Structure formats: C-alpha cells, structure tokens
Amino acid sequence: MEVISVSVDSHFVHKMWNDYELSKMVEGGIPFHMASDQAGNLGRAYGVYDEEQGIELRGRFIIDPDGVIQAMEVLTPPVGRRIDETIRQIKAFQHVRATNGAEATPAGWQPGEITLKPGPDLVGNVWKVWNPSMEK
Amino acid sequence: MAGCARVTGTVAAEESAAPPPEMTTQKEVPMSVARVGKKAPEFEAPAYYRGEFTTVKLSDFAGKWVLLCFYPGDFTFV
Numbered sequence: 001m002e003v004i005s006v007s008v009d010s011h012f013v014h015k016m017w018n019d020y021e022l023s024k025m026v027e028g029g030i031p032f033h034m035a036s037d038q039a040g041n042l043g044r045a046y047g048v049y050d051e052e053q054g055i056e057l058r059g060r061f062i063i064d065p066d067g068v069i070q071a072m073e074v075l076t077p078p079v080g081r082r083i084d085e086t087i088r089q090i091k092a093f094q095h096v097r098a099t100n101g102a103e104a105t106p107a108g109w110q111p112g113e114i115t116l117k118p119g120p121d122l123v124g125n126v127w128k129v130w131n132p133s134m135e136k
Numbered sequence: 137m138a139g140c141a142r143v144t145g146t147v148a149a150e151e152s153a154a155p156p157p158e159m160t161t162q163k164e165v166p167m168s169v170a171r172v173g174k175k176a177p178e179f180e181a182p183a184y185y186r187g188e189f190t191t192v193k194l195s196d197f198a199g200k201w202v203l204l205c206f207y208p209g210d211f212t213f214v
Contacts, residue, residue: 003203004192006181009210010143014184017210033192035181039144045177046170048206056206058214063176063202067195072172080214081205090201 001090003032006043007056011036048074062090064097108135145181176204 009017014034023029035042037056043049048059058075070093075081092105095115103115106126114129116122170177176194183192194202 001201001203002197003205004183004194006145006204006206007209011182011184011189013210015189018184021211029186031186033183033185033190035145035183035192036143037145037181038142041147042145042177042179042181043206045147045179046204046206053208055208058208059204059206061170061176061202061204063194063204065199065201067176067178067198069170069172069174069176072170077208077212078214086203090203094201 004035005030005032006035006037008038008040008043008054009036010038060086062086062093064093106130106134107132110136143182145179148178148180176202 007014011034014036018030018034037043037049040049040051040054040056043056043059046059046061048057049055050057055077058073058077058079058081060071060073060081061069062071064070071089073081073086088110091111092109095105095111096103099115102117104118105115106113109115113134116126116130178194180191180193183190185192194204
C-alpha cells in the first residue's frame, strides 16, 4: 500500500509543514510522498481542483494494482475525513480482488465477516445470510 | 530546473484527446476525468518524501494499492 498526498503547496512548503508541525503529531514525520500540484493539473484530472479558490478539494481515491480507481470520495474543505472507513474499504476491495470477484462484501463489512457470493441462488435470498443489524 | 522556476505536477495527456495544435493554449491539457472503474489518470509531480525532494509518478506504483489524497493546503486545520 502506497499513500500519496497532493496539495497546491510546493514541495518546499511540504517539508516545512512536516518539519515544524506534522512531525510533532506523527513520530518520525510523514512516511509517504507529499506531492506538489501548484498549477492544479493533477487536481483537474481527478476532478477536485477548485478553480475559483485555487485549491484542491478533499478528494480521496483508492487505486488498485492495475491502476484502476475502485473508490472515490470528495469533501468540501471544512469537514475532515474518517480514516478507518477508508481502511475498511481498502480491505474490502482487497478481499474482492483476492477472490477474483467471486465474493462481494455487504454494507459495513469487516474482515472475517460473511461475504456474499453473487449468483442465481442469492437472488431474493440475501435476507437469509445478512441483515442490517449485523453491521457493526 | 531553474532555481526559481515554479515547479508543478503534470498529467499524461491522452493521445486520442489531443486537440489540434492551434487550439493548444496550455502545455498540459488533461482530458480524462477520474471515475470509479476507470484507469486512474497518470501523473508525475515534485514531492517531499522522508527528508528528500523527489518526483512521484503514479505508474511507479503499478502492482500496488495506492491511496491518493488531495487536500486544500499545508498548515490548514482540518
């Protein structure tokens, strides 16, 4: 798993932010690539560059080993993200990929919980194996 | 790279979407828009990584899961 963060700040400012603030929150400093997109080119390609404000929105993309986007989420600036939901989604996509698409994960799925095997026998029968109260 | 040049990331333009030369006002014209189930737009950008200045390229991580996160700006609060 690789993480890449992107903002319109220069990589020089990324260094200052890491050294002066983030390294006080995260021991050893930021362990992933902090990319610079001063002209907004990456943000435009991913549909998250705000032309009026000249900033990136809070866009989050899960990209699989084939380079395909499996999930995306975009928030306006004032609300922060929830990291454990992102991790949950990554684990679910990894599980689906490991089964070659033979299994799907129901709402709120966590590793170890039951999965669904899409096929003729499951039509109309999901209620037998899953219901909303199973969501943790 | 000139000392004070403003460096920035670039996106690999799609070949099929290349406009005729007279319409090219920008050097990079990313025509692809990110969608789930579609290939993530390729990019290359200057980066800070564990004490070093480097270049990060999406395709360098082919074969791995990648989490790509955009945010408004350094030294902001959320």
